[in-house]
Amino acid sequence: MNQHDWKEIESIFHKLLETPPQERSELLSKLSLDRTVRNEIESLLKSDQEAGSFLDSPVKLLEPRPEEDIALEGEVLDSKYSIETRLGQGGMGYVYLALHLGTRRKVAIKIISPKFMTNLEFVKRFQQEAQAAGALRHPNIVNVTDFGFTQLKNREVAYLVMEYLNGLSLGTFIKRHQKLPLDLVIDITEQICLAVAEAHSKAIIHRDLKPENIWLESNRREGFNVKVLDFGLAKIYDPEKKLLNEDIENSTENDYVEIEDDSSSEEFSQQQTLKLSKDSEANNSLQLLTRAGMIVGTPLYMSPEQCAGQSVSPQSDIYSIGIIVYQMLTGETPFSGSTHSLLQKHIQELPTDISEKSPNIPKPISQLIMSTLAKKPEARPSNALSFALGMKINFEGFPALLKQAQNFSTALRPALVYTSLKFHVPLLLIFLSLPLIHPAIFPISFLGIFFSNAFISALYSVLVNRLIKTTEVKVEPLTFQDLKTYIRPTIFTTLLAIKDSLIKQLTFKRSLARSCSVFTLLPEVIISEKLSKDAALRRAEELVKNFYLISQQINIQNLWLSIFGFLIYLYLIQTLFWGRYSSFYLSTFLEKAQKYGFVSVLYSLVFITPTLFFLFNFNMFIAVGLFYRKAFQANSHSMEQALDNAVLLSTKTDYRVTLWTQTSKLLLKSVIFTAIATLLLALAISLLGLMGLSTGDFRFIKYK
Amino acid sequence: MDEMSQITEILLKWSQGNKAALEELIPLVYDNLHKIAQRYLKHENPNHTIQTTALVNEAYLKLVEQKYVQWQNRQHFFAIAAKIMRRILINYARDKKAEKRGGARYKVSLSEDLKAYEPPNIDLLLLDQDLTKLAEIDARKIDIIELRFFTGISLEEVAETLGISLATAKRDWRMAKAWLYREIMQSEPKGDLDEPA
Numbered sequence: 047m048n049q050h051d052w053k054e055i056e057s058i059f060h061k062l063l064e065t066p067p068q069e070r071s072e073l074l075s076k077l078s079l080d081r082t083v084r085n086e087i088e089s090l091l092k093s094d095q096e097a098g099s100f101l102d103s104p105v106k107l108l109e110p111r112p113e114e115d116i117a118l119e120g121e122v123l124d125s126k127y128s129i130e131t132r133l134g135q136g137g138m139g140y141v142y143l144a145l146h147l148g149t150r151r152k153v154a155i156k157i158i159s160p161k162f163m164t165n166l167e168f169v170k171r172f173q174q175e176a177q178a179a180g181a182l183r184h185p186n187i188v189n190v191t192d193f194g195f196t197q198l199k200n201r202e203v204a205y206l207v208m209e210y211l212n213g214l215s216l217g218t219f220i221k222r223h224q225k226l227p228l229d230l231v232i233d234i235t236e237q238i239c240l241a242v243a244e245a246h247s248k249a250i251i252h253r254d255l256k257p258e259n260i261w262l263e264s265n266r267r268e269g270f271n272v273k274v275l276d277f278g279l280a281k282i283y284d285p286e287k288k289l290l291n292e293d294i295e296n297s298t299e300n301d302y303v304e305i306e307d308d309s310s311s312e313e314f315s316q317q318q319t320l321k322l323s324k325d326s327e328a329n330n331s332l333q334l335l336t337r338a339g340m341i342v343g344t345p346l347y348m349s350p351e352q353c354a355g356q357s358v359s360p361q362s363d364i365y366s367i368g369i370i371v372y373q374m375l376t377g378e379t380p381f382s383g384s385t386h387s388l389l390q391k392h393i394q395e396l397p398t399d400i401s402e403k404s405p406n407i408p409k410p411i412s413q414l415i416m417s418t419l420a421k422k423p424e425a426r427p428s429n430a431l432s433f434a435l436g437m438k439i440n441f442e443g444f445p446a447l448l449k450q451a452q453n454f455s456t457a458l459r460p461a462l463v464y465t466s467l468k469f470h471v472p473l474l475l476i477f478l479s480l481p482l483i484h485p486a487i488f489p490i491s492f493l494g495i496f497f498s499n500a501f502i503s504a505l506y507s508v509l510v511n512r513l514i515k516t517t518e519v520k521v522e523p524l525t526f527q528d529l530k531t532y533i534r535p536t537i538f539t540t541l542l543a544i545k546d547s548l549i550k551q552l553t554f555k556r557s558l559a560r561s562c563s564v565f566t567l568l569p570e571v572i573i574s575e576k577l578s579k580d581a582a583l584r585r586a587e588e589l590v591k592n593f594y595l596i597s598q599q600i601n602i603q604n605l606w607l608s609i610f611g612f613l614i615y616l617y618l619i620q621t622l623f624w625g626r627y628s629s630f631y632l633s634t635f636l637e638k639a640q641k642y643g644f645v646s647v648l649y650s651l652v653f654i655t656p657t658l659f660f661l662f663n664f665n666m667f668i669a670v671g672l673f674y675r676k677a678f679q680a681n682s683h684s685m686e687q688a689l690d691n692a693v694l695l696s697t698k699t700d701y702r703v704t705l706w707t708q709t710s711k712l713l714l715k716s717v718i719f720t721a722i723a724t725l726l727l728a729l730a731i732s733l734l735g736l737m738g739l740s741t742g743d744f745r746f747i748k749y750k
Numbered sequence: 751m752d753e754m755s756q757i758t759e760i761l762l763k764w765s766q767g768n769k770a771a772l773e774e775l776i777p778l779v780y781d782n783l784h785k786i787a788q789r790y791l792k793h794e795n796p797n798h799t800i801q802t803t804a805l806v807n808e809a810y811l812k813l814v815e816q817k818y819v820q821w822q823n824r825q826h827f828f829a830i831a832a833k834i835m836r837r838i839l840i841n842y843a844r845d846k847k848a849e850k851r852g853g854a855r856y857k858v859s860l861s862e863d864l865k866a867y868e869p870p871n872i873d874l875l876l877l878d879q880d881l882t883k884l885a886e887i888d889a890r891k892i893d894i895i896e897l898r899f900f901t902g903i904s905l906e907e908v909a910e911t912l913g914i915s916l917a918t919a920k921r922d923w924r925m926a927k928a929w930l931y932r933e934i935m936q937s938e939p940k941g942d943l944d945e946p947a
Contacts, residue, residue: 052887059928060921093935094928101895101927104902105802105839105874107787355811385807386903 054079055086062091118142118157123205124196127155143210152210153191157203169204176206178250178277186241188261188275211273213264216370217257224377228407230269231374232434232441234262237272238367239434245277246360246430252277253358255366256347257373345388346379350421353389361423364430368418371437376403380419393421410440410595428681435680436592444599444669447676451668454510461509462664469505469529473498499667501536504569505529506664507671511574535578536569542579543568563590563597570674589677600670779827780834783809787838803902806831825911828903832896839900840878873934880933884926891926894919 058077062070070091074084119142121129127144134141139159146153158172179190192207216234220226226234238260245252252259254276262270345353349365352358373379380397381388397419401412414436420426427433455462477494480487508528547561567586571577577585590597786805810827885892890912897908909919 049887056888056925059925063924089932090925090928093932094924096935097927097931100931101899104899106902107802107805384803386803386907389807389810 051080051083051086055083055090058083058087059090059094062087063094118198121198122147123155123157123198123203124194126192127153127205127207129155144207146207154208154210156206156208157198158205172204172206175277178245179206179208181248181250182245182277184241184244186237186272186274187244188273208275211261211263211275213262213270215258216260216262216272216374219262220257220373220377225404226374228375228411228441231371232437233269234260234272234374235367235371235437236434237270238274238370239430241272241274242360242363242367243430243434245274246363250277251358251360252363252366253352254344254347255363255370256344257370260370345385345392346381348389348392349423350393351423353392359423360429361426364418364426364433365420365423367430367433368415368426371415372397372400372419375407375415376400378403408440408595410592411437414440414592432680435676439593439596439673439676439680444596444603444673447596447669447672448665450672451665454513454668454672455664458506458509458513458664458668462506462668465505465509466502466664468526470498470502473502497540500565500569500670501533503667503670504536504573504674505532506667507570507674508573510668510671510675532573535576535582536572539572539578539582540565540568543583546583559598559601560594562601563594566590566597566600566670567674567677570671574674574678589674589681592680593673593677596673600673603666776830776834779809779830780837783831783834784838787835787842802835802900806835806901828897828901828907828911829893832893832901835900836878836881836896840874843874876934876937877930880930880937883933884929888926890914891922891929894922895926895930898923 058074058079062073065073074087079087118129118140119131123129123144126148127146130143130145132140133143133154139157141154141156144153144155145151158169173193176190176193179188180193183189188211189209190206191209193205195202195204197203238255242252242255252274255274259274259276261273261275263273265271347366347369349358349362352362369379381391381395383391397416399412400415401407401409404412407415414427414433418426418433427436474495477491477498480491480494505528543565547556547564550556551558551561564583564586567589568582571582571585571589575582575585783805786808806828809831881892881895884895893912894908897903897911898905903911905919905923906916908923909916912919914922
């Protein structure tokens, strides 16, 4: 049959299939075809009818028979460990519960199956796991205590001894509870991230993070201790994006492991001389061994670059953590399906936004989680610690910061008071006396107070920083030298930032709220990171990016404090220099004050009390400083940076404090202070009256 | 050098439209896929079956992890793997048969002989012969059959892999199916199947 005939047959075949069967022969005879062509078409139509489900179900293979099990229960391993029961199955063997005979302590022992022992590479792999785990000592990483080779039932085995964990895997826990509450998820995530960050800092990438590899033990304090297990797939990682475990890869001599070539495919054995490069082949077949078992499980948590076979980085682990967090919060992984479709989805498909599935999660948190699932590793959080911290800061919000600030302000009180008297009070006085020159300058004076509050809070954060870094109790207060180094860049950069934000707002490029957020951290950035101008602006924007809610809260508080403080200062100054601006400010009140001099004194003193209160209430300012440090840590590009500030991560705070209780406490305190002060003053003045002094002449500056 | 750059070169040629370049990659993929398939073919467990897709995926993962090959996408890989899966399974069926004949010298039914596969009622050796025959007439249909039947991916994915429309894939599949069914029904199992094709 020639090509032309075949094309013709094919087109007629399909045409006929579209016509009803009874009309087919009629149509066929109309076409006046060649005899052979017609026969061919008829026979094809006939077999099309008969074929049914022929070839429809693809060829399948029978799965390999499971390993024959050797009962090891009751045996004594290496004359040290008495094996009790089997706990589970791993990639290369089984895990047993055993008793360490020396200490009578329960341990978990992973024993490599004898069939893998014949192969040097599997043993090396196992050894690598032991070494990876041995390099890591962290409360959130399972502790590996022993590794060795021995004879068991006349067979060579290798074993790895770990601490025995009570409790359950995160996988089981999710199955039982489906969706987990946000505070628990954040606690678990933080611990996973601490473990993973520790591994990353030792240049080890886990590569197989999944709920089954995360163990939860009750800590008897309403929470869990999280332990990350199974560094069996771990790779040693070099920051220059090169895998480092050369000792293992180079030691491979014969890469054609284990599986003999027992099929007689002559045609290919010739071509096999085009060999794969030797080194990592065996290593990979080792991974695949684990993989063969997990091909149904783990692709659920695999990063796009793992699916595509590109090089893995710490960001690959962060992707897997993101999937786990997503699953904890929504009860399901973002992707599901067969291995085939999973690999494709990880590479191409965008996951459903977590806020659609769980609308109760605060937006900054859901955005942060979605950022871990970015297809490009660079777009994910830069390290595990910063991800955990970002979640935590957003979850706890501003009240937690205030609460933490209280501890710091207690510890730093002398230095803070000193700094306040030396810098804050003079600054405020300067800005407050500006309207004395001319009333029209008063908006500048207001801005100045806002600015000095921000600047002072940045100065306080320098003190906080000193407290974190020092082991001594006494923290050096700030000197004029410090002020000199900080004030110039602060002024220039702030002016630039004001100009920049004005332009951006006039051209509708940025919202007012976002501009304010940037101003929150600008002084901190200038002082702590020694950046200025554009660089400082960019950095501040970067820092508040994931924390816009908190920065808004801080702005509101700051603004509120500034307005309140400004009004107080204004009254104070006015009353002290009364009459000067009586026509401009509250004239009626001042006229009365003129008549009754003692009343004005009373008022000025009454206003002094809350003024002092605001000058020496450091919590708010320190909270801003703490916020900066946390945002810094959560945006760190290197592990060193993040760990440098890690001291704050461990501070436990009470989640139930609301912003309202904090604010109302502050208000209540100032009201009480004011009331007490008023009472005391009233008492003092009455005493003066009793002593016969004319209160009417009691003025600081005589009017006219 | 050389394997690495060699393969990159092959892939480059292929992406530039040189179809023959694909064939050069076959030994490499074959080697991997074959080893993986061996595990399954050596000790069958009659109670559990597994889609060949899983094996191909495994081979893919293995090759991409080695980073010898920067596969542009998995579809390239599947296009090659389908051909190879066919060869592996045919070779296996042939060996099984030869072994049974030469060794024990008792007659076995074909379905028993090919117990490593499901569905067992298809004689893979006959199918292979007929596929070779069909290839002489219409090579594109072979690609479809190989992808669908030997790697188990859906027709949609087949269409995507070959860069044809789903409608075309469906039409080709139907035509090829009718043709192959007729050929298989017409031929009797022959003694010379043991010989290399």
